[in-house]
Amino acid sequence: MAGVLNTLSLATDLPGLAAQVQEWLDDPQLSLMSRLKSLYQRPAVGYFPVYSPLEIFEAAGVYPIGVGDVSHDAEMALGESRFPSFVCSIVKSTLDLGLAERLRVLDGVVFHSICDAARNLQAVYARNIPQQWTDYLHFPQNFDSPAASEYLASEYRRLMRRLDAWTDRRMTNDDLLAAIERYNRLRSHLRELYRFRRMHPDLLSTRVLYTLVRALGLLTVEDSLDLLTYARGLLTRQVPRTRDSVRALWIGAFCEKPPWDLVETLEEAGIAIVDDDIGLAHRWFSDDIPLDGDAIMALATAYCRNAVPAAVRHVPLGDRTAALLQRMQKVGADVVVMTVAKFCEPGLYEYAAYRRVLAEQKIPHILIEFDEHMWMFDKVQTDIETFVESVLLN
Numbered sequence: 473m474a475g476v477l478n479t480l481s482l483a484t485d486l487p488g489l490a491a492q493v494q495e496w497l498d499d500p501q502l503s504l505m506s507r508l509k510s511l512y513q514r515p516a517v518g519y520f521p522v523y524s525p526l527e528i529f530e531a532a533g534v535y536p537i538g539v540g541d542v543s544h545d546a547e548m549a550l551g552e553s554r555f556p557s558f559v560c561s562i563v564k565s566t567l568d569l570g571l572a573e574r575l576r577v578l579d580g581v582v583f584h585s586i587c588d589a590a591r592n593l594q595a596v597y598a599r600n601i602p603q604q605w606t607d608y609l610h611f612p613q614n615f616d617s618p619a620a621s622e623y624l625a626s627e628y629r630r631l632m633r634r635l636d637a638w639t640d641r642r643m644t645n646d647d648l649l650a651a652i653e654r655y656n657r658l659r660s661h662l663r664e665l666y667r668f669r670r671m672h673p674d675l676l677s678t679r680v681l682y683t684l685v686r687a688l689g690l691l692t693v694e695d696s697l698d699l700l701t702y703a704r705g706l707l708t709r710q711v712p713r714t715r716d717s718v719r720a721l722w723i724g725a726f727c728e729k730p731p732w733d734l735v736e737t738l739e740e741a742g743i744a745i746v747d748d749d750i751g752l753a754h755r756w757f758s759d760d761i762p763l764d765g766d767a768i769m770a771l772a773t774a775y776c777r778n779a780v781p782a783a784v785r786h787v788p789l790g791d792r793t794a795a796l797l798q799r800m801q802k803v804g805a806d807v808v809v810m811t812v813a814k815f816c817e818p819g820l821y822e823y824a825a826y827r828r829v830l831a832e833q834k835i836p837h838i839l840i841e842f843d844e845h846m847w848m849f850d851k852v853q854t855d856i857e858t859f860v861e862s863v864l865l866n
């Protein structure tokens with residue numbers, strides 16, 4: 473291992489590694505991040521889900537931390553005091569983490585135009601936690617316009633200028649190309665892991681994959697590559713679990729984190745997840761970004777032309793539903809599991825779009841509304857078990 477991950481003593485089997493990573497993410501003191509920050513000797517910048525241009529942070533020499541990946545306990549009086557009850561949980565929990573000074577490891581936070589709730593969060597966060605630097609990236613929505621890439625490139629250049637001023641250095645095109653190359657490698661590793669899970673969901677559970685993907689939000693790209701390489705080495709020691717199950721495409725975990733136990737409940741009930749939309753910040757592009765020319769234009773063009781499906785990215789309804797059916801065919805999924813975070817408008821719009829086409833095509837699906845703090849799973853478990861039985865018996 474080339475990075476600092478080798479300073480940690482990692483578990484020697486996959487379930488043990490997943491448990492270890494979960495401890496890092498659930499630690500209320502965020503101790504690992506503080507430790508890594510001092511080892512990396514870089515300023516730390518948090519990024520809100522769903523997507524953030526991590527290559528720019530890497531080229532700027534800052535340590536990117538996914539604020540949506542760290543866990544939050546159920547008490548969030550501080551976060552709730554600034555938002556109405558009909559706002560999704562991750563918006564309130566992120567503000568709560570900031571107000572409770574649990575994000576003091578961060579020197580700044582970048583938010584994005586993914587939805588109205590996140591848009592408001594940036595303003596409320598900046599006003600209440602003025603000691604942290606914040607920025608807000610506007611992503612384009614009209615991808616038919618040839619101006620979309622140029623517009624996004626100008627947003628990225630604006631962010632770069634701010635980071636340059638803040639870090640007192642000047643990013644070059646070569647810095648960015650080197651960062652893109654590292655993230656291309658990381659995405660390629662992830663695609664490989666996803667391919668593996670698609671073929672062997674009995675060997676690589678989604679519970680383990682979900683934990684690993686969330687861990688990437690705590691690590692630099694070098695350490696992320698090391699962690700995935702290490703985890704792949706452990707895959708050969710896994711013993712397959714044989715049981716009746718249905719192959720499912722899981723949609724709706726793109727922003728707020730579904731609780732660990734919800735993922736476990738799905739798998740225990742016989743859902744073999746073969747594709748999902750978790751951890752999109754590290755999986756945003758379906759192909760490598762070109763490594764020559766203007767790096768910022770390449771990054772912006774890839775966002776507009778080469779991104780994976782995501783509820784927070786505007787795509788015409790017909791294209792969206794056609795992509796769903798193609799994706800199901802590609803990954804060999806028989807059913808769809810839709811988890812929608814409470815009060816998440818992009819998630820609910822997506823469900824409304826998919827529900828009709830799934831009914832028309834007679835594809836079974838189940839909708840589960842969740843909250844990151846949900847802790848009772850009895851009803852959900854019964855619903856999922858009933859769903860699985862009805863599919864298996866038909």
Ligand code: SF4
Binds near residue numbers: 563
């Ligand atoms: S969970 Fe949904 S509504 Fe909440 S911030 Fe994320 S995308 Fe926006």
